[in-house]
Amino acid sequence: MKKIVVTGTSRGIGFELVKIFAEAGHKVLALSRNQDSIKKLGLENVHFFEFDITAEEDLQKVSAFVKEEWGGLDILINNAGAIINKPFEEITSEEFEKVYRVNVFGVAALTKALLHLMNKEGHVVTVSSMGGVQGSMKFPGLSAYSSSKGAVITLTELLAEEYKETGPSFNVLALGAVQTEMLAEAFPGYKAPLQPAEMARYISDFSLTGNKFYNGKLLQVSSSTP
Template identity: 65%
Template structure:
C-alpha cells in the first residue's frame, strides 16, 4: 500500500495536515522530534516515531522503515527551523542549524525516499515567501529566509534531473500562517490564514498538484508583494 510521509508534524500545518490525510483514508507516516501530539491521536491511519531531520541516526531509522513498508505516494517536506535574530548576533552554529533542517535535512530525506516513489509520485517542499527573490524581507531572518530560498532552487533542479522518470517536485512558498512557530518568532503578530486552512490547501496540492505542475514554485500568499 502507498503511504504519505509528512515531516514536522508535532504542531501547526504538519499536525493538521497529518490529521486531514488520515481522516481522508490515506496512510500517513508522521515524523517529528516530538511524536507525542501525533501519538495521542491514536489514529489507525497514522504511524509515527521520533525523528529529527538533521540527525544521521534518525535518517538511518527512516531508511530501515522505507525498506519494510512499500511505496511512497508523496513526501511533504514540512519540517522547518526558524531563527529571528540580527545577523551580527547570529553565531555560526545557529546559522548552520537552520540550514541543517531547512536545506540539508530536506535534501537527505528526499534522497532516501525517491527510490520508493513511482513516476507519479510527488515531492512537495514547504518553503516561504521570504525565500522568493523580490518579496518583502524582514530583519532577523537572514538564516531562515535564505535557507527557504535555497530549497526553491533545489526543487527546480530535481524536477529537471528526474523529468524523464519522475517523481515530480514542487514547492509552495507560504505567506504568514498562524502557527506556534510564527508566534514564537513574531509575538503578537496575527496572520491572515490559520494552520488548518493552509493544511487543507497543502493536502490537495500534494495529492494532485503533480498532475499539472513539475519544478514549479507556487506563491501561496494573499498579501503583496
C-alpha cells in the same frame, strides 16, 4: 489510498496535515522530534516515531520503514523547519548552520533517502516561505531562515529537471502568514489571516493532485506577507 510521509508533525500545519490525510483514509508516517500530540490522536493508519532530520540513523530508519512496511511511497511533504529571529551580526555560526541543517540539508537528505522508493507518479512537496522568494518583501532578523527557504526553492527546481524523465515530480510552496508558533517567533504579536488547518487543507489537496499540472514550480500561497 496513498502512502504519505510528512515531517514536522508535532504542531501547526504538519499536525493538521496528518489528521486530514488520515481522515481521508491514506497511510501516513508522521515524523517529528516530539510525538506526544500525534500519539494522542490514536489514529490506526498513522505511524510515527521520534525523528531528527539531521541524524543519519533516523533517515535510514525512515527509509527502512517505508520499504519494509509499505513497499513504496507516493508523497513526501518536507514541512519541518527551524527559525531564528536575531540581527545578522548577533547570529553565531552555529545558529546559522543549525537552521540550514534542518531547512536545507535535512530536506535534501530525507528526499535522497526516499527517492528510490518513489515512482514517476510520486510527488515531493517542500514547504518554503515567501521570505525565500526572490524580489519578495524581506524582514530584518530572518537572514538565516529566509535565505534557507530560498535555497530549497532552487533545490526543487534542480531536482525536477534532474528527474523529469523518471519522476517523481517536485514542487515547492512558498507560504505567506499562517498563525503558527513559528510565525509568532518571527513576528511577535502579529495575527495572521489564515489558521494552520486552512493551509493544511490546501497543501493536502495540492500534494494529491498538483503533480498532474506542475513540476519544478514555485507556487506562492500567500494572502499576507506577513
